[in-house]
Amino acid sequence: MIRKLGLLILVLAIAGGVGFWFLSAPSYVDPARIAATAPGDAQRGTAIFWQGGCASCHAAPGAKGDARLVLTGGLNLITPFGTFVAPNISPSQQGIGEWSFEDLANAMMEGVSPAGSHYYPAFPYTSYARMQLQDIADLHAFLKTLPPSDNVAGPHKLGFPFNVRRGLGLWKRLYLSPDPVLTIADASDAAKRGQYLVEGPGHCGECHTPRNPIGGMEKAQWLAGATAAEGKGVVPNITGGEGGIADWSANDIAYALESGFTPEFDSLGSSMADVVLNTAHLQGTDREAIAAYLKAVPPHPNGYPTAK
Template sequence: MLFGRYFLFLTVFVGLIVYLALPYMWTSSQERSFETIKGDPERGKYVIRVAGCVACHTDSKNGGKFLAGGYKMQTPFGVFITPNITPDKTSGIGGWDLKTFSKALTQGISPEGSHYFPSFPYNAYSKMTTQDVADLKAYLDSVTPVKTQVVDHDLTFPFNQRRGLTLWKWLYFDESPLKGNSNKSEAWNRGAYIVNGPGHCGECHTPRTLFGGLETSNHLSGVSKSFAREKIPNITNAPETGIGKWSESDLSFLLQVGMKPDGDFVSGSMGLYVREGTGMLTPADRKAIITYLLDN
């Protein structure tokens, strides 16, 4: 009996120590080197469209300034409000160097060393090439700085605890680099990179476990009700349930203007991503995405 009580005490005590130490218990398995890399803002201006950053970091519905944040993401855990990523020194990310930026984008770690919530899709961005990350940073440095009020997310306990994210990362964060497939065409490989890296399609189109990890065995198979309460279609090449019967031009049209074969337009988060992202892709990149989607 006495032992039982000690045991409980010990468990709580050890639990508390682990909890307090958690933020510092994450080490990335991927270290990038930037020494020989030079970012090109012109290329970055394109990468930002592929990666859909503008859709989340601009509050376009309420007339928010370009990349100044304030876009609200409703989830069962509360509301995430995206931060300002213009180069303003106090409310934005001005003054961050490339390494700090890359750590945020590809490892989900803030300059203070705490974890970002996976509502910032760094899980997919961890697959981005170092050149793309550097180009993106060079472009972000060149946009107009906007000063904003810094607002915190409105999350319910315990989901507002960043420490708990160490556990999430241990369970679900996969930052291993993408493997190319030499048996497939260059377009297919480019498509695989866009879909699984910057395009972060799976972050929405792949179902999640109860705690928000991606069910990798159900890659791109759709979600009946996402955290944002959207119905997200299956975009595997399954003929009946997925997009297997869509023609290349159907898919190209969808990515370019958001129109489905039945004449309806996509809305919600996809509508936003088409408008602020995929609609601006080159025909070659659209074709690459389609090549991969129809053959994977």
């Protein structure tokens, strides 16, 4: 009897392991879609670079001006799950110099490295999954024009079980989707464009939306603000709900994204100041589109605990 029980446990363990391996396997962008995408245009890719905020994480910490185009990596993102280190994504051997467009597309839309391992969602592929492949092709072309850096950014600093990358395959089944977050009835063309920018390359929800204990975004509180990933302070509510930006006009929002000033002429601080270094490069119509979308987002009360 004991022998049979032991055999049953062994069989169940093997079956569970096989099931885990199958369910956690990486997914890839359909190669037919890759093949059907036109060659990237570096000039168009410049705009995608600023829309995606690549420099905010991948430039050297504190970099200013043209130094923000040297994507040397090294920024430490300290979170409850451990410390994530932003990699070098410059066109060098230490970066992504040998990456193809397909490699970049799989990284950004499926969170998978060229070697087939899962990326941690500190890299906001859960938002980039909504991007158009042509935009990624254009971004790839632009990244290839940037200065190379041989900096070695170093590994993440994670403990068990978060250092088991394979388990991210199961997490992705819950939280990785190319579907839009919101359905907005009778949305204007500007709001539709803004939705693409905010929910896709701009990845605003990654910081402005609260998360559950395993790091999934609480989309029912989309853009309601959140406790900062670093555990100190909050990221503000950018909906029209209580505590949010109901009093801001669309022009106020667009101006803040260009200048870094609120309607009260306070400066946007913390990480948002760095975001403005990106959004200031956008076309005015794109900043206006972001504003139109944010004004159309359903209002929510603050998504973080109120200080006592």
